[in-house]
Amino acid sequence: MVGRLDPDRLFPTDEKTRATARALYETVKDLPIISPHGHTDPRWYAENEAFPDPAQLFITPDHYVFRMLCSQGHSLESLGVPRADGGQTETDGRKIWRIFAENSHLFRATPSRMWLDHAFEEIFGWTELVNTKNADASYDHIAECLTQPDFRPRALFDRFNIEAIATTESPLDDLKWHRMIRESDWNGKVVTAYRPDAVVDPEFDGFAENIEKLGHMAGENATSWRGYLEAHRNRRAYFKDFGATSSDHGHPTARTENLSDKTADDLFQKALKGSCTPEEADAFRGHMLTEMAKMSLEDGLVLQIHPGSYRNHSGPVMTAFGRDKGFDIPTRTDYVRALKPMLDVVGMDPKLSIILFTLDETAYARELAPLAGVYPALKLGPAWWFYDSPEGMRRFREMTTETAGFYNTVGFNDDTRAFCSIPARHDVARRVDCAYLATLIATGRLAEDEAHEVAHDLSYRLAKQAYRL
Amino acid sequence: MVGRLDPDRLFPTDEKTRATARALYETVKDLPIISPHGHTDPRWYAENEAFPDPAQLFITPDHYVFRMLCSQGHSLESLGVPRADGGQTETDGRKIWRIFAENSHLFRATPSRMWLDHAFEEIFGWTELVNTKNADASYDHIAECLTQPDFRPRALFDRFNIEAIATTESPLDDLKWHRMIRESDWNGKVVTAYRPDAVVDPEFDGFAENIEKLGHMAGENATSWRGYLEAHRNRRAYFKDFGATSSDHGHPTARTENLSDKTADDLFQKALKGSCTPEEADAFRGHMLTEMAKMSLEDGLVLQIHPGSYRNHSGPVMTAFGRDKGFDIPTRTDYVRALKPMLDVVGMDPKLSIILFTLDETAYARELAPLAGVYPALKLGPAWWFYDSPEGMRRFREMTTETAGFYNTVGFNDDTRAFCSIPARHDVARRVDCAYLATLIATGRLAEDEAHEVAHDLSYRLAKQAYRL
Amino acid sequence: MVGRLDPDRLFPTDEKTRATARALYETVKDLPIISPHGHTDPRWYAENEAFPDPAQLFITPDHYVFRMLCSQGHSLESLGVPRADGGQTETDGRKIWRIFAENSHLFRATPSRMWLDHAFEEIFGWTELVNTKNADASYDHIAECLTQPDFRPRALFDRFNIEAIATTESPLDDLKWHRMIRESDWNGKVVTAYRPDAVVDPEFDGFAENIEKLGHMAGENATSWRGYLEAHRNRRAYFKDFGATSSDHGHPTARTENLSDKTADDLFQKALKGSCTPEEADAFRGHMLTEMAKMSLEDGLVLQIHPGSYRNHSGPVMTAFGRDKGFDIPTRTDYVRALKPMLDVVGMDPKLSIILFTLDETAYARELAPLAGVYPALKLGPAWWFYDSPEGMRRFREMTTETAGFYNTVGFNDDTRAFCSIPARHDVARRVDCAYLATLIATGRLAEDEAHEVAHDLSYRLAKQAYRL
Incomplete structure (x- = not known):
């Protein structure tokens, strides 16, 4: 697999300072993660069930992702966000994923794009930019991963x-x-x-x-x-x-x-x-x-x-x-x-x-x-x-x-x-x-x-x- | 004509990133201008008369230019700005221009200086820094241009x-x-x-x-x-x-x-x-x-x-x-x-x-x-x-x-x-x-x-x- | 003496711009100092007495220095800051200096560290980072200097x-x-x-x-x-x-x-x-x-x-x-x-x-x-x-x-x-x-x-x- 992630990303642009940054980063990149403040669901770790589908994992519960789609006129209903009155919203993960894939240009140069690309590539081994053409293929690839034990919480x-x-x-x-x-x-x-x-x-x-x-x-x-x-x-x-x-x-x-x-x-x-x-x-x-x-x-x-x-x-x-x-x-x-x-x-x-x-x-x-x-x-x-x-x-x-x-x-x-x-x-x-x-x-x-x-x-x-x- | 404008101005300073910026810029520099919000005078386009003189074109009507001269003690009257009571103000464009020329150091590293230099060089073909020595010459050069049909609105x-x-x-x-x-x-x-x-x-x-x-x-x-x-x-x-x-x-x-x-x-x-x-x-x-x-x-x-x-x-x-x-x-x-x-x-x-x-x-x-x-x-x-x-x-x-x-x-x-x-x-x-x-x-x-x-x-x-x- | 001060400090990182900065700096670095606003004590210049000791010169009277030590739990008393009620505070300059030396990491990348390093090296000829190991040695070195006429105000x-x-x-x-x-x-x-x-x-x-x-x-x-x-x-x-x-x-x-x-x-x-x-x-x-x-x-x-x-x-x-x-x-x-x-x-x-x-x-x-x-x-x-x-x-x-x-x-x-x-x-x-x-x-x-x-x-x-x- 040849990924799209630049190994020198976010480092200074001049070569000498970049080399220094790289040397520093080499010594800390593999340190364990301490995550002292966050909002993951303890139920995940308790039950250790498989995540339901790519849209449920990446889009519908994450207001940083769906807000950008909303800002360009995609209704929250179409993104599967539940209504307070229990009214109809999209439940087909694939359809929600397609909206995301067709609008990946909206996320250019945003932090969401950076972590999504990182997760797709490093966690799921999906190295293409998710877009209109590969919407279904990328959905299928990640959905298939989620069925495997290695992808449980x-x-x-x-x-x-x-x-x-x-x-x-x-x-x-x-x-x-x-x-x-x-x-x-x-x-x-x-x-x-x-x-x-x-x-x-x-x-x-x-x-x-x-x-x-x-x-x-x-x-x-x-x-x-x-x-x-x-x-x-x-x-x-x-x-x-x-x-x-x-x-x-x-x-x-x-x-x-x-x-x-x-x-x-x-x-x-x-x-x-x-x-x-x-x-x-x-x-x-x-x-x-x-x-x-x-x-x-x-x-x-x-x-x-x-x-x-x-x-x-x-x-x-x-x-x-x-x-x-x-x-x-x-x-x-x-x-x-x-x-x-x-x-x-x-x-x-x-x-x-x-x-x-x-x-x-x-x-x-x-x-x-x-x-x-x-x-x-x-x-x-x-x-x-x-x-x-x-x-x-x-x-x-x-x-x-x-x-x-x-x-x-x-x-x-x-x-x-x-x-x-x-x-x-x-x-x-x-x-x-x-x-x-x-x-x-x-x-x-x-x-x-x-x-x-x-x-x-x-x-x-x-x-x-x-x-x- | 050899101009003073740096063809790589405003690009990043390290060579590799600069080359990328230059390549991007090459593809957009000649795109038409869409100017959807501004305050030019529709009368210019309607009548298509010649602009009166260099000071009337660049200094007296532009509060971003005359404000800097004002900040260093040049009175608005001396810059030809009309008084509300109709009182005396400078009407000789050449005299106004001289004040501007003699004070061009005030505009160093300001956006006004950047667009004025650009306009003098690209529109009027005047490539020297306007200063005390060439105040009259630059005035005459631009004034002469303004009489020509190519410089009408x-x-x-x-x-x-x-x-x-x-x-x-x-x-x-x-x-x-x-x-x-x-x-x-x-x-x-x-x-x-x-x-x-x-x-x-x-x-x-x-x-x-x-x-x-x-x-x-x-x-x-x-x-x-x-x-x-x-x-x-x-x-x-x-x-x-x-x-x-x-x-x-x-x-x-x-x-x-x-x-x-x-x-x-x-x-x-x-x-x-x-x-x-x-x-x-x-x-x-x-x-x-x-x-x-x-x-x-x-x-x-x-x-x-x-x-x-x-x-x-x-x-x-x-x-x-x-x-x-x-x-x-x-x-x-x-x-x-x-x-x-x-x-x-x-x-x-x-x-x-x-x-x-x-x-x-x-x-x-x-x-x-x-x-x-x-x-x-x-x-x-x-x-x-x-x-x-x-x-x-x-x-x-x-x-x-x-x-x-x-x-x-x-x-x-x-x-x-x-x-x-x-x-x-x-x-x-x-x-x-x-x-x-x-x-x-x-x-x-x-x-x-x-x-x-x-x-x-x-x-x-x-x-x-x-x-x- | 080989100092630790980088002769190119604070200049841009790409080589070409750095060279330009260096050239500009060369022409101004030795200009006399005009200090039109400050809070030095005129008594120093009037009496021209020796400064008492390194702690009295660098730490106790300078709230930019002792505030950082205070922020990490060192009491103002331990740093020799006088109490309003005349109560007990540390008077041994060496003990105060040791607290400073043992905590020099707190000042990393701060302006205080930059000027302290500059002063130690350029004024006192002390070129090591002041730290736990050399706390006493650095104190003695500076204290000795202060006894000499060349270090009077x-x-x-x-x-x-x-x-x-x-x-x-x-x-x-x-x-x-x-x-x-x-x-x-x-x-x-x-x-x-x-x-x-x-x-x-x-x-x-x-x-x-x-x-x-x-x-x-x-x-x-x-x-x-x-x-x-x-x-x-x-x-x-x-x-x-x-x-x-x-x-x-x-x-x-x-x-x-x-x-x-x-x-x-x-x-x-x-x-x-x-x-x-x-x-x-x-x-x-x-x-x-x-x-x-x-x-x-x-x-x-x-x-x-x-x-x-x-x-x-x-x-x-x-x-x-x-x-x-x-x-x-x-x-x-x-x-x-x-x-x-x-x-x-x-x-x-x-x-x-x-x-x-x-x-x-x-x-x-x-x-x-x-x-x-x-x-x-x-x-x-x-x-x-x-x-x-x-x-x-x-x-x-x-x-x-x-x-x-x-x-x-x-x-x-x-x-x-x-x-x-x-x-x-x-x-x-x-x-x-x-x-x-x-x-x-x-x-x-x-x-x-x-x-x-x-x-x-x-x-x-x-x-x-x-x-x-």
């Missing part, structure tokens, strides 16, 4: 050389798939992470019922402020039993608060009655970040903050198809005033690890690198959103390294629900980091022996250490 | 290889120059575009009189809400008769609204009485974008939104010289919440084409590419403001392509009132795009045959298709 | 080839060190600059007492509005006697106001009583910028505006250690509306020089370059904050040159209190500018002879001219 997990992967679950999840993995004879390391949106956001659907359920699961009266906090402590401990080393928080803004117990309790009671104003709901969410940080100091979970996404932007699409349909749009996000209340409480404690993410790149050089470059509790997460974006990754390093250095960052996250993209995404990150390091060497800003150490740290060690995996 | 239009150009007019314009062009024996394609600021912005000078005039021209009672909308429909149809394929909207922000007819009517009546608060005026403008989008669905005009310019920033200059004197300053512009009301009405309709521009580059990667990368009705216009800015064009591609791809963008616009800059600006855009594509090839992100197709699309086909020209 | 000043340096003092300073320098037999040019925060900011500690003191020093009744302005005039004249050519203003925002005398007086009286609301304090500060600009028109001092730093962000650190401990965090800063009141009064006057700085890079292309590219009174200061940041310097040129040109910028400032970093910082700036110019030549955007002139201007002439030094 655990086999792929091992083949991908994943040392550890985290999924993300709600405190209301009983973690039955994680239990099933643990009780199986398979040794893959799959841990959960604590994502409490449903029980810390007063504006979340069914907040009061969720709190009721939380209390029930935790064996606490979660409708009192003290009991509510205790229930969180209880569920966090339960999650830790299933390997969790982190919590994850996806608020609309980076706002934090440090309210008095009395004020927090008042807001909580209002939230239970559904009578918070938007401002009060925002204050409550902000205060809960500080509470979570304080619990992290007790139980050692790493606190991840992912602010700034305007979720489900299209009203009509939200009504027809529900959440997470590619209409999450980044917004401008401010960190300096927003984080101060929490940082005044816990920011100087080096035992705590708060990992900040952003969708607003303008905050990197201006706010995030200066904050992470001085507060012991703060670290910078990798370039979020399109984690597989080479330009975004490069800008991330150029905008943060000078002020925060490498050691206030935490290596790479893939943050994906697209299982087959994981090796490609980590490969892209390693290449971009090696390219960046090679440029530093070529411009006299870093010694070669130091760059080799940094390459290893960025590819493997920092993620393992920051997430305590 | 239609001859230049043909020589520039312009396939189609759009001008921009108010609904209150009778389009007499366009009529004259149509009735002439010349076949150049010059179309108009519908720019209704004067009749959709309650804060525009003489708004109530403008509406009166609008009604008169449209044969409608435009002071009723229904009649006002009908008058727009009528004038849009009239503009379509003169080739218009787009409308253009230059609001201070990107705000849209979707008000009830009752609320819109109330605001409109207030606007006619001049009693809108600034907030109400802003809401009315925002609502009119949604109305225009709905009319676009009826009549097929493409909707262009150019928000975020703080117009006429200097109070003293506005008083002394009036509008458009180089004091339009970009401001931070938010799109995500601002566009939602309109997008909830029309955003999912693939038959509609809304082209978004920005003066705030920070919105490209964060907001605009994610929006255009999912909404069927949205497309991204090219890097606005200094359309001739190579750095701006490069950053535009780097910040939008990964999320929106190439096919949610619409090729190049020159947006200029400087006729002689048109070939230079399109040439710069083609070079920068080819440089970008060559870099993608060199870094393994795009195949060479695909890049050739994209180069053609960006240089010619996308503009033609998006603007239906 | 005046000797270093001369060796650094500083033609002129400005320090920064409060109007309440009696300038005794400057007097002592003037009265000495040393000829080094050390001038002061007028930094009136303590007497223009109603929220400054002890504002009312400061005004009292100001009046006393100026021989005016400074508690009346007229007397207050007169006292400023008087102190500015006193500063001019000690060589001052500029004032410097570090407000939280770029807000300016042009209030009536009555309103300004009312706010001033409130400020004296300590009863300004935060909004009123902000308005007063904003108005004082306009007053200072008007005084600049009288006395010729250049007005520098440094807005947008959130000072002393950590409450606990502010309480324990006081101001300026590495917790100044940049914030988003808007200029367009903020500067209009002042610009409407003085912006069109070419005799005035207002130099704008920013910590928010997003304002460069969008707001600052367009403003400086048209207003005669405005110039752009260099890339602030980490003045020694090569990436920041490069982005500054890429984002401002196309709109403002080179001649609306003012060369380089080092803005440092780290004396030994001055040669390194100016060297970095010259290298980055030469790299940028070489790239412009290589891409056909600037002729070689013009680039040579610009290189000289950016390295020396523009700073001298803009600051009238």
